[in-house]
Amino acid sequence: MPELPEVETIVRELRKKIVGLKITDFWTDREKPLKQAGGSRAFLKEIRNKKVLSINRRAKYIVIDIEGDKTIFIHQKISGHLMYGRWKMKSEILNPKLETNSRFPPSPRLRRAGKMHNSKRRWISAISGPLKKDRENQYIRYLWTFGNGGQMAMSDLRRFSKVMLVKDADLPNLKEIKELGPEPLEIDAKKFLSLFISKRGRLKPVLMDPKFIAGIGNIYSDEILWDSGCHPLSRVENLKPRDIEKIRKSTVKILRKAINYKGDSMDDYRLPSGEKGGYQEVQCAYQQTGKKCGKNDGGTIKRIRVGGRSAHFCPKHQKLK
Ligand SMILES: [Zn+2]
Structure with a gap:
């Protein structure tokens, strides 16, 4: 799980990229964690066309203040991590054998289990380098698009990460924040x-x-x-x-x-x-x-x-x- 130095690094690096940009779109395959925000459609409606004002860290949480009275609150938990780049959706063949050999279509048992689709859609980096090659960067669950075409993604293999939309005024009273001890680099x-x-x-x-x-x-x-x-x-x-x-x-x-x-x-x-x-x-x-x-x-x-x-x-x- 990322600790203070890892989250601080992510925040510092993202700050250089996203502050001042307008959010133009949002995608997710994780509806459940967004229930708090009224679901992904309501979440998008609240953040669309809002400029990112700041990005900060409190403990292991990431706090992105946007125009208006709302803040995006992110907890990466065990395996979530935030990235900045550009991605495109790609359909992948899951089993090339089934695709090329029509004599062996998925068995009735597989069909009943809902596994008749021999392809899976996923995001792949449009930029070559570690975002494309490194397996740790491949499990994208959330994707924010900005006015400059750049994107912030959160990949999360184990799906424990959390994205919330919080009123600025409610942030200090948020359960996660309220119970925290002091920041070790800020106390004497x-x-x-x-x-x-x-x-x-x-x-x-x-x-x-x-x-x-x-x-x-x-x-x-x-x-x-x-x-x-x-x-x-x-x-x-x-x-x-x-x-x-x-x-x-x-x-x-x-x-x-x-x-x-x-x-x-x-x-x-x-x-x-x-x-x-x-x-x-x-x-x-x-x-x-x-x-x-x-x-x-x-x-x-x-x-x-x-x-x-x-x-x-x-x-x-x-x-x-
Ligand atoms: Zn020693």
């Missing part, structure tokens, strides 16, 4: 320390809790804790203020570094151009099981389970408290 040392007062539990799950602090997931909690020298299983109530200050400094350092690298593409995250980010090349702990610790302390990165998730850490310099 005092506020960061105050978050930990009266907080209990294991350190890694606490850092990953969006109600505690926004935007940190599995990758960056491992990286931050490795950098700060804190053990993922440490109990938050046992931490000293100086440990918490170390965690804060590492949080700022690692998240900024990851934004500079345009996110981590070890998994399926891609930039709006379809290209990969670069943080996977510089990971120190996440998915580094068995490798030598980068602090040159003789330690080897270990993987353990914490609350149903995995944590990667160096037992040598990450002290349990």
Whole structure:
């Protein structure tokens, strides 16, 4: 799932492309998530001919303000990702054998199962490069067209992503937004320390809790804790203020570094151009099981389970408290 640096990168890249453009059309094959907006027709009616005023990030959510009193609210969830390019609809033959050999038409059983159509329509990139070649960019569920002919698409293999239309005034009260903890790159040392007062539990799950602090997931909690020298299983109530200050400094350092690298593409995250980010090349702990610790302390990165998730850490310099 994309975390703060990935979503921030997407927003920064899309900002260069879509701010100031007028939305002229919208397509989707996902009616259900748009129920909140009254269905895809009502959604299109509300956004058509509206100019994009701004695009911003809050936690892992993307907020696109358009002319008028509405905002498009997007959550990419596990496998959704936003792209900018141009696409065309193409019919694809699913089974070339059936197409060329009329002696073997689909069996009655397949026909009854509704599989008599031997073709599927899907969007393909009109521009060559990673948007066309990379399989991660191929599952387009939503497509916005702009006045300049450019398009913003959201592909989503697993179909958990969410697109909503929200009144500007209702945005701060939206359930998803209201419950969020602060932005880690926007709070000072005092506020960061105050978050930990009266907080209990294991350190890694606490850092990953969006109600505690926004935007940190599995990758960056491992990286931050490795950098700060804190053990993922440490109990938050046992931490000293100086440990918490170390965690804060590492949080700022690692998240900024990851934004500079345009996110981590070890998994399926891609930039709006379809290209990969670069943080996977510089990971120190996440998915580094068995490798030598980068602090040159003789330690080897270990993987353990914490609350149903995995944590990667160096037992040598990450002290349990
Ligand atoms: Zn180490």
